[in-house]
Amino acid sequence: MTLRDIRVLFRQELSNDYTHSEIDNLLKITMDKECGKVFNSYELNTDIEIDKVDFQKIQKTLSLLKTKMPYQYIFGEADFYGLSFIVNEHTLIPRPETEELVELSIGKIKEKFGKRKFSVLDIGTGSGVISIIIKKHFPDADIIAVDISQQALAVARENALRHNTEIEFCEVDVLSENLNDNFDVIISNPPYIGLKEEKELSEIVRRYEPRHALFPLSEDDLIFYKRIALLAHNCLNDNGAILLEINQKWGKETCALFDGFAKSILIKDLSGNDRFVVVEK
Incomplete structure (x- = not known):
């Protein structure tokens, strides 16, 4: 042959x-x-x-x-921000838009903290790619990464070990649990695809990627962002920053949830869609 x-x-x-x-x-x-x-x-x-x-x-x-199984699941690996990460049916396949979120986060961290030590909360960490890339760029950062899925956290821990990064991974349901620590930076790519949008997704995504990581599983498409805004009032330090990946259909509405902070801006992705909200306290 x-x-x-x-x-x-x-x-x-x-x-x-x-x-x-x-x-x-x-x-x-x-x-x-x-x-x-x-x-x-x-x-x-x-x-x-x-x-x-x-x-x-x-x-x-x-x-x-x-x-129609994605090749990333077939081989158990996905490339993200120049590195290879373990993925499986319990974790999303990381997208280019999330690389843009990481790039925004790195820039904002450099702008606000320079060489000073800072702390990060990664909400909905999944395979851990965001936290691991941030830790690679800022080795002194204290990072806590949370997720509701034990299986996803197991993958994240494997990835942290693979890339020699020290991150604290915790099983937390942010919709119902409070956070006891304070942080300088909150980063999140939470579930944001509305249940009514499911038919718009490709069959590959619907069949193979974990529902809990795609959909809020609530009639309120913005439930995670509302919760993050509430948590941030208490656990985000002064002069801190929030960086979020969002549903392009709810850009202005998501940004408005953070009107009580010093600054909140809506940023488009490279495709011209409303994709990120950056907040400062």
């Missing part, structure tokens, strides 16, 4: 769900992850021979791809 033959096979089996360029990318990822071999787009259309053992691995992956 040649690489060209495998490319034809991938396109035959996956063309109903992916474009040719997406399929070629999936093949390159499969060859890298399963066979430890890196090929460019040109090489995919050549007579490079693939041995029987590697072909069996490729067939197994292809069968999973045909079910």
